[in-house]
Amino acid sequence: MGLWLQVFGVGAVTWMLQKLFGAYFHRTTLDDVPGPPPPSFFTGHFGELMSMDSWAFLDNLADNYGGVVKLQALLGSKFLYVSDPVALHTMFVKEPNNFEESEEFLIGNQLLFGPGLAAASGEAHRKQRKFLNPAFAPQHIRQLSPVFFQVGETLRSAIAAQVRDGPKDVNIAAWTGRAALEVIGQGAMGHSMDPLVDEVSSEHAVALRSLMPGVFAVALHWFFIPWSVYLGPPKFRRWLLDMYPNKKAQQLKNIVDTVWNTSVSVVGRRRAAMERGEQAVNRLVGGGKDIMSLLLQANMDASEEDRIPDEQLVAQVNTIIFAASDTTSNALARILHTLVVHPEAQQKLRTEFEQFRNSGDELTYDRLIELPYLDAIVRETLRVHPPVNSMDRTVLQDTVLPLSKPITGVRGNLIREVAVTKGTALSLGIYAYNRSKDIWGEDAKQWKPERWLQPLPESARNAQSGGVFYNLMTFAGGPRSCIGFKYAELEIKTFLFHLIESFRFSPGKSEFVWNSSFTVFPSLTKESTKPEMPLRVEMIRNVA
Numbered sequence: 341m342g343l344w345l346q347v348f349g350v351g352a353v354t355w356m357l358q359k360l361f362g363a364y365f366h367r368t369t370l371d372d373v374p375g376p377p378p379p380s381f382f383t384g385h386f387g388e389l390m391s392m393d394s395w396a397f398l399d400n401l402a403d404n405y406g407g408v409v410k411l412q413a414l415l416g417s418k419f420l421y422v423s424d425p426v427a428l429h430t431m432f433v434k435e436p437n438n439f440e441e442s443e444e445f446l447i448g449n450q451l452l453f454g455p456g457l458a459a460a461s462g463e464a465h466r467k468q469r470k471f472l473n474p475a476f477a478p479q480h481i482r483q484l485s486p487v488f489f490q491v492g493e494t495l496r497s498a499i500a501a502q503v504r505d506g507p508k509d510v511n512i513a514a515w516t517g518r519a520a521l522e523v524i525g526q527g528a529m530g531h532s533m534d535p536l537v538d539e540v541s542s543e544h545a546v547a548l549r550s551l552m553p554g555v556f557a558v559a560l561h562w563f564f565i566p567w568s569v570y571l572g573p574p575k576f577r578r579w580l581l582d583m584y585p586n587k588k589a590q591q592l593k594n595i596v597d598t599v600w601n602t603s604v605s606v607v608g609r610r611r612a613a614m615e616r617g618e619q620a621v622n623r624l625v626g627g628g629k630d631i632m633s634l635l636l637q638a639n640m641d642a643s644e645e646d647r648i649p650d651e652q653l654v655a656q657v658n659t660i661i662f663a664a665s666d667t668t669s670n671a672l673a674r675i676l677h678t679l680v681v682h683p684e685a686q687q688k689l690r691t692e693f694e695q696f697r698n699s700g701d702e703l704t705y706d707r708l709i710e711l712p713y714l715d716a717i718v719r720e721t722l723r724v725h726p727p728v729n730s731m732d733r734t735v736l737q738d739t740v741l742p743l744s745k746p747i748t749g750v751r752g753n754l755i756r757e758v759a760v761t762k763g764t765a766l767s768l769g770i771y772a773y774n775r776s777k778d779i780w781g782e783d784a785k786q787w788k789p790e791r792w793l794q795p796l797p798e799s800a801r802n803a804q805s806g807g808v809f810y811n812l813m814t815f816a817g818g819p820r821s822c823i824g825f826k827y828a829e830l831e832i833k834t835f836l837f838h839l840i841e842s843f844r845f846s847p848g849k850s851e852f853v854w855n856s857s858f859t860v861f862p863s864l865t866k867e868s869t870k871p872e873m874p875l876r877v878e879m880i881r882n883v884a
Contacts, residue, residue, distance in 0.1 A: 369759040370418045372749040375410035376400060383560075384412030389730070389767075390559040392855040393866045398729060402772035406747030408758055413765065420760065421730075423769030423776060423813075425803040426744040427758070431733065431766070432806030432818035437462075438739055441820065442732040442765060448565050452551070452596055453662065454655025457823070469819065471638065471648065472656065475631040476823050481830055483629055484527045485705035488830055491526060491536075492838035495519040498536040499843065500883035509848040513673045513862050513873035516835070520669035521545045521661070523831055528660050530630035531606050547598040548665055552858045553869030554592040561589060603657040607650070611636055632657065660824070668828045670861045671727040672835055673873050674854070677862070678721050678787060680845050680875060685789060689713055693841040708833055716792035718832055719810055723780075724787050726814045727860050729771040735764040744803075745778060770813040779803045842881045848874035 378384040388397040389411075401409050407424025422428060431439045440446075440461050450459035457468045474480065495515060502510050518534045521544070525533030534545050555562060571577050581593055610632050635656065639647050679686035692713045701707055709715070738761050746754045760766070777784045781797045792810075795801075806817035808825060815822035822828070839845075852862045852873050862873040 368418055368764075369761055370410050370420055370764070372751060372753070372755065373408055373410040373420065373758060374405060374747065374750050375412075375421075376405075378412040381416060382414065384414055384416070386414055386559075390556060392553075392556060392857055393853075394729075394856040395854075398771050398856070401769065402775055407743055407745060407776075407778075408741065408747065409769075411767070417765075419765035419767060420741075420758070421767045421769050421772070422741070423772035424741075424743045424745070425773070425779060425805040427741040428768070428773065428805040428807075428813070428817070430739075430741055431768075432816070432821075433804070435739060436818040436820075438736050439733040439766065439818075440736055442734045444562065444565055445732055447569055448555075448562065449659075450655075451565065451568075452555070453658040454600065455652050456655030456657075456659040458659045458663070459655070466819065468648070468652075468656070469823065472635070472823060474638070475634045476827060478826055480631075480634070481826050482705040485708075485830065485834075487527045487629075488523055488834040489703060489838075491519060491523040492834045494522070494536050495835060496838040496842050496883055499839070499877060500879055503843070503877045503879050507876055507878040509850070509874045510877045511872050512676055512845075512875045512877070513669075513871040516672045516676070517549050517665065517669040517871060518545055519835060520665040520672070520831065521548060523834075524661055524664040526630065527827070528630055528664065529606050529632040529657060530610060531632075533602075543598060544602045547595045548662060549669075549871050550595050550869060551592075551599065551662060552666060553855075553861070554588070554595050556857045557588045557869060558586065558592060561586065599658060599662070600654070603654045603661065607632065607636075607654050607657055614640075631660065663822070664824055664827060664831070666859050667727040668831050670859055670871070671722060671725075671828070672832050673862055673871075674725045674727070674860070675717065675721045675832065675836065676839070676845055676875065677873060678725070679717070679840070680847055682787065683846070685717065686840065686845065689717060689836070690840050693837055697841070703837070705830065708837060709830065711833075711837075712793060713789065714833055714836060716789035718829065718836075719792050719812070720787055720789040722809070722814045723774045723812050724785070725854075725860070726770050726774055726812075728814075728858065729856055729860065731768045731770065731816060733766040733768060735760045735762055735766065738762055768813065768816065770816070773805065773813040842879065842883055844878045844880050846876040846878070848876045850874045 376385070379388065385397075388394055391397070401421055402423070407422065407427060409421040411419055411421050413419050422431070446459050446461055449456075453459065457465065457472060460468050499510060499515060502508060515536075518536055522532065522534045522536060525531045534542050568577060571580060581589070584590070614633065614636055635653065639653065679689065692711055696703075696707070696711065738759070740757050740759050742757045743755070746756045749755045773779070775784050779797075779799050780791075781799070783791075800811065803811060805811060805813065807813050807815070808817050808821040809815040809829075815825040815828075850864060852864050853866055855861055855863055855866060855868075857869075861871045863870055864872050
């Protein structure tokens with residue numbers, strides 16, 4: 341018996357060592373691809389990529405390596421950082437169904453938001469995307485534009501109340517976050533989540549703004565997420581989580597609970613109103629034109645086999661709320677900060693708004709979207725400063741990634757394509773692609789909105805990467821591109837219109853930094869997870 345136990349023990353230890361360290365010694369098709377040496381065998385480049393101050397590392401990848409870079413994950417496993425446009429075209433256009441979100445991403449999103457679009461893959465994702473597409477079509481967003489304009493006016497009035505007695509430092513990041521939540525609340529769910537009246541935002545708003553920084557705070561713990569779903573039924577896993585002795589993990593748990601419970605409440609009230617009839621719906625915020633009403637009605641009209649369960653509807657709400665509030669509010673904050681750094685551009689944009697007002701035209705969706713300098717500023721800031729720096733994918737079947745420009749391998753040979761095998765992890769280099777000199781020219785790192793008011797370089801026009809937003813990677817591409825990018829564009833432009841025409845923004849007394857969390861956000865220190873961006877605000881146009 342003792343001998344068999346020894347044999348079993350040796351076998352178990354051997355299996356564990358192979359699982360833990362096999363990736364380091366096993367040769368792969370990525371071995372000849374150059375990349376920076378990892379600072380640690382155990383964590384690889386994980387710490388640098390997940391750091392809230394990863395800017396130097398990202399610049400190193402963009403400046404000193406080609407369109408594909410070999411990086412190391414935990415315990416020696418290798419993955420590929422991809423920013424080459426032809427390789428991205430293969431992933432997004434040529435073979436879109438062969439590159440799926442990573443298991444960590446899908447399971448993590450299910451735990452954070454529920455079984456919605458961000459947690460689905462394969463046929464389930466295609467079905468959910470088809471169900472959601474009409475709600476984000478341009479014609480429906482055009483119908484929602486009055487809601488955006490109303491929230492924009494409310495935001496302007498709220499900030500005006502802060503500075504009516506003279507210029508003052510205002511935490512603009514807090515206000516953009518609250519306004520983004522309110523516009524998604526009204527536009528997506530017909531529900532006012534934050535009327536922007538009080539100086540302190542709601543518990544739900546605070547939870548949403550803390551969600552991704554909270555995930556980054558437990559980054560190493562997150563590595564074990566894919567295995568957690570095999571630890572038993574949900575109730576048992578919840579008990580294990582409640583017992584988990586980590587303060588930051590418990591804080592994240594409470595944040596997720598707050599977001600989920602709010603979404604359950606919103607969906608329940610909206611369904612009850614629809615069951616009471618048209619008059620009850622019309623009395624709600626948005627008068628029944630919101631995205632949730634559209635989804636609920638479509639689900640009620642669908643055949644039995646095509647209907648989606650309530651849990652999935654709640655998950656869609658969760659996903660939409662987060663995606664449309666967190667990334668968009670930080671993108672808006674980044675644009676406002678950029679206009680502080682470039683006051684001449686801020687004044688030029690204000691002049692464009694003044695000329696529009698003087699024309700006597702009504703502010704409509706089409707007129708706002710077409711304002712040329714506003715459009716140029718939004719495109720250029722989302723190019724140079726994307727709100728998300730990278731996204732992960734996993735190869736489902738062996739294939740080849742061709743390159744637009746050969747790279748020199750570690751053995752000195754030219755590499756024109758990279759073979760990737762099933763299970764290979766890829767990181768989409770949004771930051772590197774958007775700043776590539778090979779695509780955007782020698783001034784690629786410079787913020788120049790005027791580049792969009794003239795023909796782009798031929799390299800940019802011909803870079804068929806598959807990006808859905810003006811050939812940028814900001815909103816990705818293919819079947820998993822951002823479904824709400826038109827919604828985000830209208831939201832950003834609406835808020836900029838109402839703020840820039842009424843206020844002058846300049847540097848505040850307190851400095852702040854931009855943290856490279858999953859969603860880039862401003863804070864007073866590199867360690868802080870609280871979004872803060874104090875700017876000096878001066879009212880230059882009377883606001884009622």
